[in-house]
Amino acid sequence: MLVRTIDEIKGTGREVFAENKNWVSRRLLLKNDGMGFSFHETIIFAGTETHIWYKHHLEAVYCVEGEGEVETVADGKIYHITPGTLYALNEHDEHYLRAKKDMRLLCVFNPPVSGSEVHQADGSYPPPD
Numbered sequence: 001m002l003v004r005t006i007d008e009i010k011g012t013g014r015e016v017f018a019e020n021k022n023w024v025s026r027r028l029l030l031k032n033d034g035m036g037f038s039f040h041e042t043i044i045f046a047g048t049e050t051h052i053w054y055k056h057h058l059e060a061v062y063c064v065e066g067e068g069e070v071e072t073v074a075d076g077k078i079y080h081i082t083p084g085t086l087y088a089l090n091e092h093d094e095h096y097l098r099a100k101k102d103m104r105l106l107c108v109f110n111p112p113v114s115g116s117e118v119h120q121a122d123g124s125y126p127p128p129d
């Protein structure tokens with residue numbers, strides 16, 4: 001069995017800061033853990049806007065702290081995000097993620113993120129190998 005804590009992950013390669021400093025993500029489970037999905041705790045910093053478009057991944061995001069919104073680019077809809085809200089990018093939805101207060105989000109990716117991906121200019125991660 002695998003047991004991990006956020007405190008163990010801080011300061012290791014499983015803790016990744018966005019280049020633009022919009023977020024920090026702690027990857028509790030990655031591809032090489034063999035679960036078939038990856039599991040992340042991501043903090044989105046207050047006042048930031050991030051363009052995201054996971055063309056090759058499905059992602060579910062559950063907010064446990066903070067406040068913000070998601071805007072889907074295709075239709076301009078805005079979804080208010082507060083603790084207890086989940087959104088699922090079931091159509092690989094291109095979106096903007098904005099934080100009003102620091103948001104703590106639990107994120108699951110299918111297929112799993114391997115850990116070496118960097119956000120590309122179009123907001124996606126590259127396809128899995």
Ligand code: 9YT
Binds near residue numbers: 016025027061
């Ligand atoms: C909220 C969100 O989309 N989080 C994604 C996880 C983060 N970008 C990561 O671990 O790379």
